[in-house]
Amino acid sequence: MEGLASEGLKFNRFHTTALCSPTRAALLSGRNHHTVGMGGVTELATSAPGYSSILPNTCAPLAETLKLNGYATAQFGKCHEVPVWETSPLGPFDSWPTGGGGFEYFYGFLGGETNQYYPALYEGTTAVEPSKTPEEGYHLTEDITDRTIGWIRQQKALMGDKPFFIYYAPGATHAPHHVPEEWSAKHKGKFDQGWDMLREETLARQKELGVIPPEADLTARPDEIPAWDDIADDLKPVLARQMEVYAGFMEHTDHHIGRVIDALGELGILDNTLVFLITGDNGASAEGTPHGCFNEIAVLNGAAALETTEFMVSRIDDFGTTAAYNHYAVGWAHAMDAPYQWTKQIASHWGGTRNGAIVHWPNGINAKGEVRSQFHHVIDVAPTVLEAAGLPEPQVVHGVEQKPIEGVSMRYTFDDPNAVERRQTQYFEMLCNRGIYDKGWTAVTRHSIPWVFKAEELPFADDIWELYDTNADWTQAHDLAAEMPEKLEELKTLFMEEARKYNVLPLDDRRVERFNSDLAGRPVLIGGNSQLLFSGMGRLTENVVINTKNKSHSITAELQVPDGGAEGVIVAQGGAFAGWSLYLNKGRPKYWYNMLGLQSFAIEGDADIPPGSHQVRAEFAYDGGGLGKGATVTLYVGGTKTGEGRVEVSVPMLFSVEETCDVGRDTASPVSDDYTPQTSRFTGSIKWVQIDIAEAAENLDHLITPEERFKIAMTRQ
Numbered sequence: 001m002e003g004l005a006s007e008g009l010k011f012n013r014f015h016t017t018a019l020c021s022p023t024r025a026a027l028l029s030g031r032n033h034h035t036v037g038m039g040g041v042t043e044l045a046t047s048a049p050g051y052s053s054i055l056p057n058t059c060a061p062l063a064e065t066l067k068l069n070g071y072a073t074a075q076f077g078k079c080h081e082v083p084v085w086e087t088s089p090l091g092p093f094d095s096w097p098t099g100g101g102g103f104e105y106f107y108g109f110l111g112g113e114t115n116q117y118y119p120a121l122y123e124g125t126t127a128v129e130p131s132k133t134p135e136e137g138y139h140l141t142e143d144i145t146d147r148t149i150g151w152i153r154q155q156k157a158l159m160g161d162k163p164f165f166i167y168y169a170p171g172a173t174h175a176p177h178h179v180p181e182e183w184s185a186k187h188k189g190k191f192d193q194g195w196d197m198l199r200e201e202t203l204a205r206q207k208e209l210g211v212i213p214p215e216a217d218l219t220a221r222p223d224e225i226p227a228w229d230d231i232a233d234d235l236k237p238v239l240a241r242q243m244e245v246y247a248g249f250m251e252h253t254d255h256h257i258g259r260v261i262d263a264l265g266e267l268g269i270l271d272n273t274l275v276f277l278i279t280g281d282n283g284a285s286a287e288g289t290p291h292g293c294f295n296e297i298a299v300l301n302g303a304a305a306l307e308t309t310e311f312m313v314s315r316i317d318d319f320g321t322t323a324a325y326n327h328y329a330v331g332w333a334h335a336m337d338a339p340y341q342w343t344k345q346i347a348s349h350w351g352g353t354r355n356g357a358i359v360h361w362p363n364g365i366n367a368k369g370e371v372r373s374q375f376h377h378v379i380d381v382a383p384t385v386l387e388a389a390g391l392p393e394p395q396v397v398h399g400v401e402q403k404p405i406e407g408v409s410m411r412y413t414f415d416d417p418n419a420v421e422r423r424q425t426q427y428f429e430m431l432c433n434r435g436i437y438d439k440g441w442t443a444v445t446r447h448s449i450p451w452v453f454k455a456e457e458l459p460f461a462d463d464i465w466e467l468y469d470t471n472a473d474w475t476q477a478h479d480l481a482a483e484m485p486e487k488l489e490e491l492k493t494l495f496m497e498e499a500r501k502y503n504v505l506p507l508d509d510r511r512v513e514r515f516n517s518d519l520a521g522r523p524v525l526i527g528g529n530s531q532l533l534f535s536g537m538g539r540l541t542e543n544v545v546i547n548t549k550n551k552s553h554s555i556t557a558e559l560q561v562p563d564g565g566a567e568g569v570i571v572a573q574g575g576a577f578a579g580w581s582l583y584l585n586k587g588r589p590k591y592w593y594n595m596l597g598l599q600s601f602a603i604e605g606d607a608d609i610p611p612g613s614h615q616v617r618a619e620f621a622y623d624g625g626g627l628g629k630g631a632t633v634t635l636y637v638g639g640t641k642t643g644e645g646r647v648e649v650s651v652p653m654l655f656s657v658e659e660t661c662d663v664g665r666d667t668a669s670p671v672s673d674d675y676t677p678q679t680s681r682f683t684g685s686i687k688w689v690q691i692d693i694a695e696a697a698e699n700l701d702h703l704i705t706p707e708e709r710f711k712i713a714m715t716r717q
Helices: 002-007 020-029 062-068 140-158 181-187 195-209 236-266 296-300 309-314 330-336 378-389 485-501 706-715
Strands: 009-011 072-078 105-109 121-123 126-128 164-169 275-278 357-360 370-372 425-430 433-438 441-445 466-469 530-533 553-561 568-575 578-585 588-595 599-604 612-622 631-637 640-647 661-663 685-693
Touching: 002 236, 002 357, 020 062, 020 378, 062 072, 062 164, 062 378, 072 140, 105 140, 140 164, 140 236, 181 236, 195 330, 236 309, 236 330, 275 378, 425 485, 433 485, 441 485, 466 485, 553 568, 568 685, 578 612, 588 612, 588 631, 588 640, 599 631
Parallel strands: 009 370, 072 105, 072 164
Antiparallel strands: 009 357, 105 121, 121 126, 275 357, 425 433, 433 441, 441 466, 530 685, 553 612, 553 685, 568 578, 568 661, 578 588, 588 599, 599 640, 612 631, 631 640
């Protein structure tokens, strides 16, 4: 990054939307995130136009425009732009990168994050597995970098005169923070001083680099974020380790970005390649709780309290490894957003939206190593690319009249550091945290906090608005609301005008509820009380599999066991950090429930299954009484009981962000300790698997007859 900056430009007033899916949608379309239906992440989509997660055909993505004008196009890494009900192996693929996204080639993952050692990968629209195991040295960032370099080399070898457009978006440095130990070891001891002192050190370096003015003030730490001195002494080494891992992760990412840049140089095309490097799609993440976490899935399930200080201390050496799914503490996020207030998700303040940007283009920019301070937003990238390529804004794409691009080109700043900025106004909204920028003035209000999932409802009318003059107050450190109430009201009115214009309304401050499709008002792929799966189906996300959490259910499979018996997974959902698996272990049926990687419950049959055709069934009798309660699990073979046991506590909200459901194997990280992904494949044959919930799971003979299966199939026509 420093190398690109020294030969290019650093933009120190560049802004994102404060969250990943919305920023990416804005980047790739040149329109505000609500205009293109991405007011939140795809998993929080609602029926409101600004929040549907559906890209209107009136807003063709940049890649499509470039492809139609003769560019080769490819995307590598994170997507997170596909509506969740369209993420199955059958699509539809209109919103996938190689569907309606405009990219001719895609290699990466669809969700908001993925395990860096066990990623959920797609090539085009086909699920693929990594080429090697973590034990053999696999890491996703290295993998997508290899693919990117390979694609560039092939493109130049076969179509050397054809220009290309690449969107390279590593899963790094999003959680989970996974990096080989040799990278994190470089940073041992560098964060023992804590996050408060780190903010001061960062401020001094920023002023030395000239990326903030000498008179800029360090904003105060909010009361909701603990002081480093108030952290218990036995927890401090764990928190310092979290940042050592993250720093190694960032350096590792920078190294692989450098490999892509070096490849362009070796091909002799770097000087004529316009490179935009944006250091994040939001501010640093405060989603790891005030103490961070070893398993982020526990936090997402509201079970952070299970990770005690004693537990964290006992796992300190595992942070960053395959054994962890870790995230740093809120205090580190705030420190990395220095000198500004707040963090990711909080679009009201610069800590959530101001991300450094680097532009490198030796043949197109005369200046080198300079800073540009014009105010810009991520929607300004697309029109900049079009202007640099000499292409007009498209008026009609595939016969559909297009909405005007809402961004403004940044090209005017490239060779004129004193150019009058052309982005005069920009609204911000994320999870009802709101702000408006107008000619240097900002009015902002924070409505929610990232690490509080179920806060007391606060009426929008009670939100406290702040006023800042960033022409004189670079960091939003001095609130002028009490001194200038008329100016504040003027900007609040302007926010509402922009909100009406760009589909921000209606504001929706539900958080956990929007993960529930029934409450959010978005489509689901699977309805009803039964789902039938077949051998070979796999990489099915939680959004395309019937929800078995917090309710009684049954899992029934018809198997053909060969002579000599069978081994392996019948069906599994989730992975090493939460999930369940029904499989044959040494010839016997076994059900394994993984409770957030903290506790496991295993129920095993009392006899081997002989050769022949058999139904194997697991009945999960939920205790009831709320979320995350226990259950009694009973195993049957051919309708005869063969084992019973307890699951004392269960996962209430989600098994994983990116681990999937698979029939006949367990891809990615394994749910159970009894097998590995490589040894999980079922050695017999599976005719079908049926998952039933509620009344459909009630079956007195513990068997599913052909007539019952036919009835279920016909009701789904």
